[in-house]
Amino acid sequence: MRTLIMIYVALLLTACGYGTVGSNDEPNILLPGDSPDIYGYIMVKDRDGILVVNPEGKDFSHTKEEEDYHEAIRVRMNTDAEVGEEVEVWLEGGVEESYPGQANGDKIKVVPEKKPDGADLYPSEALRKAIDKHALGQGVVVVVSSTYEDEEDQWQITLKNTFSTEEERERIVVRD
Numbered sequence: 001m002r003t004l005i006m007i008y009v010a011l012l013l014t015a016c017g018y019g020t021v022g023s024n025d026e027p028n029i030l031l032p033g034d035s036p037d038i039y040g041y042i043m044v045k046d047r048d049g050i051l052v053v054n055p056e057g058k059d060f061s062h063t064k065e066e067e068d069y070h071e072a073i074r075v076r077m078n079t080d081a082e083v084g085e086e087v088e089v090w091l092e093g094g095v096e097e098s099y100p101g102q103a104n105g106d107k108i109k110v111v112p113e114k115k116p117d118g119a120d121l122y123p124s125e126a127l128r129k130a131i132d133k134h135a136l137g138q139g140v141v142v143v144v145s146s147t148y149e150d151e152e153d154q155w156q157i158t159l160k161n162t163f164s165t166e167e168e169r170e171r172i173v174v175r176d
Contacts, residue, residue, distance in 0.1 A: 036088035036109070037095075038073050041143050043131060045083050049076040051100060052089055053162075055143045070142045070162050077105030084128035086111040100140055116148040120176050121155065123148075130157040130172040139163030148176070 044051035052075055057068040075089055092106035113123050121129075127146055134141060136159060144158040155174040160167070 037091040037103075038071060038075075038089050040071070040087065041127065042081055042083050042085050042087055043141055043143075045079075045081075049074060049105065050079060050081065050087075051075075051140070052087060053100070053140055053142045057142075070140070072100035072140045072142075072162070074100050074102045075105040075108075076103070077108065079105070079108050081108055081110050082124065082128065083131055084124040084126075086113065086124070116150070118150040118153070119148050119155075121174070123155075126155040126174045126176070127157060129174045130155070130159060133172050133174075134159050134170050136161040136164070136168060136170055144169060 038052050038054060040052045040054035042050045043053045052073055054071040057070050073089070073091070073095060075091070081087055088109045088111065089105055090107040091103040093104055096102040115122055123146060126148070127143065130146075131141070140162040141159050142162055144160050146155065146157045148155050153176045155176060156171060157174060158169055158171045160169045
């Protein structure tokens with residue numbers, strides 16, 4: 001009986017072990033804190049921090065709640081990153097559960113961008129001009145799409161107000 005218990009304990013401890021998935025050449029390891037807490041565009045910047053809004057909506061229709069929820073966090077931190085830039089942000093501590101959420105920033109990384117062929121503006125510059133022009137009112141504004149049209153030498157940027165009960169969108173043309 002004692003031998004049987006020892007075998008059971010050994011199997012249990014073996015099953016509770018941990019390891020990595022992947023080959024010895026390229027282990028697939030992701031340590032806590034390696035991935036950002038939020039990804040998105042800086043939609044507002046002021047002396048207190050930045051508002052980062054994820055353009056990728058989450059579908060909560062199975063809960064009869066929001067069908068298109070966009071994560072948004074007001075991050076308290078000093079940064080050189082500008083409105084319109086795509087960023088990854090790591091947070092320090094918890095997130096205050098409001099909409100948008102509020103948290104202290106620990107680290108920020110601006111996602112590298114390149115100009116489309118024929119464009120004079122970077123995508124972030126065009127988005128910044130669209131954000132300055134929009135008339136969606138107060139609320140959390142999210143980027144729906146951003147496209148450079150080479151033949152017209154312009155950007156087509158569509159923004160949406162997440163506070164609107166209707167599908168309130170605004171398409172803004174930014175000359176390049």
